[in-house]
Amino acid sequence: MDPATRYAKSGDVHIAYQVVGDGPSDVVFIPGWASHLELAWSDPGMAYVLNRFASFSRLIRFDKRGTGLSDPVVGAPTLEERMDDLRAVMDAAGSERAVLFGECEGGAMSVLFAATHPDRTEGLVVYGTMPSVALDDPSARRRVDVFFSRLSGLVDGWGRGMSLDLFAPSAAGDERLRRSYGDFERASASPGMACALLEALRDIDVGAAAANVRVPTLILHRRDDFVPIEPARRLAELIPGARLLELEGMDHELPLGDSEAVIGEAEEFAGTRRAPEPDRALLTVLFTDIVGSTGRAAELGDGRWRGLLTEHNRIVRRELERHRGHEVKTVGDGFVATFDGPARAIRCATASIAGVRRIGLEVRAGIHTGETELFDETSEG
Numbered sequence: 001m002d003p004a005t006r007y008a009k010s011g012d013v014h015i016a017y018q019v020v021g022d023g024p025s026d027v028v029f030i031p032g033w034a035s036h037l038e039l040a041w042s043d044p045g046m047a048y049v050l051n052r053f054a055s056f057s058r059l060i061r062f063d064k065r066g067t068g069l070s071d072p073v074v075g076a077p078t079l080e081e082r083m084d085d086l087r088a089v090m091d092a093a094g095s096e097r098a099v100l101f102g103e104c105e106g107g108a109m110s111v112l113f114a115a116t117h118p119d120r121t122e123g124l125v126v127y128g129t130m131p132s133v134a135l136d137d138p139s140a141r142r143r144v145d146v147f148f149s150r151l152s153g154l155v156d157g158w159g160r161g162m163s164l165d166l167f168a169p170s171a172a173g174d175e176r177l178r179r180s181y182g183d184f185e186r187a188s189a190s191p192g193m194a195c196a197l198l199e200a201l202r203d204i205d206v207g208a209a210a211a212n213v214r215v216p217t218l219i220l221h222r223r224d225d226f227v228p229i230e231p232a233r234r235l236a237e238l239i240p241g242a243r244l245l246e247l248e249g250m251d252h253e254l255p256l257g258d259s260e261a262v263i264g265e266a267e268e269f270a271g272t273r274r275a276p277e278p279d280r281a282l283l284t285v286l287f288t289d290i291v292g293s294t295g296r297a298a299e300l301g302d303g304r305w306r307g308l309l310t311e312h313n314r315i316v317r318r319e320l321e322r323h324r325g326h327e328v329k330t331v332g333d334g335f336v337a338t339f340d341g342p343a344r345a346i347r348c349a350t351a352s353i354a355g356v357r358r359i360g361l362e363v364r365a366g367i368h369t370g371e372t373e374l375f376d377e378t379s380e381g
Contacts, residue, residue, distance in 0.1 A: 008092035016069035021054030032104030034188035045255025108132035289334030323348035
């Protein structure tokens with residue numbers, strides 16, 4: 001295949017994506033640490049993997065911001081920004097709902113997206129996920145520490161194909177492949193971005209989000225992978241109903257080893273498992289109200305108070321739109337709104353407080369993040 005690279009707009013950032021295949025199900029391939037849409041096709045092994053996915057699905061792939069063919073950015077993107085990018089790509093590709101295939105570092109964001117947007121997630125497959133949950137076992141934590149230590153050494157030699165030794169040890173003696181890996185490293189991310197992504201990964205813990213995933217979930221991991229298997233086992237414990245399949249093999253790279261075992265499981269999963277319509281999701285809820293509203297209303301009189309309240313509502317709704325909040329309802333002189341991440345809710349609350357202060361009002365805000373029951377737009381509550 002020779003797929004065309006297109007761009008989806010996510011805020012001010014252009015996200016490169018491709019769509020191949022015309023299968024009955026949409027599968028979105030969430031890339032790992034770094035990726036390059038077009039260069040991946042030049043590797044025969046990866047081209048086979050992608051063609052196999054496209055044989056049973058409409059495969060959607062993208063380079064996350066700061067990597068590959070997507071716009072460069074300063075610093076590693078947050079998980080919330082990456083969720084925005086995924087949603088923008090799905091919208092641009094005309095995908096209302098898809099099975100997510102989160103590879104390696106892409107697993108954490110896939111878990112968070114599935115918990116936050118069950119309406120867009122048909123199912124979740126996580127392969128070779130990097131550490132993204134807290135571990136209680138000391139020996140498992142030591143393995144994760146060693147993992148990050150060795151990854152740091154890889155960043156120091158970025159662009160020389162050293163990733164082959166860690167992620168594809170069975171092919172470590174293949175100098176042609178090592179040169180190819182070096183080319184891929186340089187094209188997929190700068191050394192600074194590779195380092196920033198690694199440092200950001202250390203701080204990610206999606207354990208709370210995993211417990212709120214309510215879509216069918218399959219976790220795949222090779223037992224002797226350089227990426228520790230313990231976080232995958234922990235994820236399987238946290239996600240209700242998740243199935244963990246431990247596969248034989250030492251290579252992390254999907255095209256090496258028994259790639260058909262992984263692809264076959266993903267094919268069966270995408271073809272036979274369907275999620276029920278979601279009734280709960282991981283959301284952040286924002287509550288606001290005006291301080292001393294009763295006294296101000298009595299002081300100003302009905303007419304002037306209604307005018308001031310109308311301006312207050314306009315300011316808050318403007319900030320909700322800017323920060324992608326969803327207005328649920330108004331309660332008295334306050335708002336109840338939902339967001340798909342706490343950072344956006346905090347920024348909206350801060351901007352709303354500052355905005356209404358300019359018209360002589362004080363607003364207080366409260367924020368709660370957790371699993372929230374979803375209501376039909378026409379229902380009351």
